[in-house]
Amino acid sequence: MKIRILAAAAVFAAAAATAALAQPPGGGGGGGGGGGGGQDPAARFAAMDTNKDGAISKEEWTAAGRPEAGFDRADANHDGKITMEEMAAAPRGGPGGGGGGGGGGGRPPQ
Secondary structure, three states: OHHHHHHHHHHHHHHHHHHHHHOOHHHOOOOEOOOOEOOOHHHHHHHHOOOOOOOEEHHHHHHOOOOHHHHHHHOOOOOOEEOHHHHHHOOOOOOOOOOOOOOOOOOOOO
């Protein structure tokens, strides 16, 4: 009987550890590919605008680990810089982009 309880506990612990490893850091939101996690656009923007000029250059973008293709998509007016408004409106996900949205830390529907 004790062996069955211990075996069940071991299986449960292994399953819980596997589920925890499958979760993204921070418990949920997809976030910006290549960094940013579940941060809101303003926090991502502030972190990437290293020279604090109010815009993100392609150099700042790639230095943050983001792919160039994502910069080109986010730079809506193609002026070579991304404003806070462009970043907030930028499409997320897909090739070279910023990872899917995703919800909180809950389980997906079964």
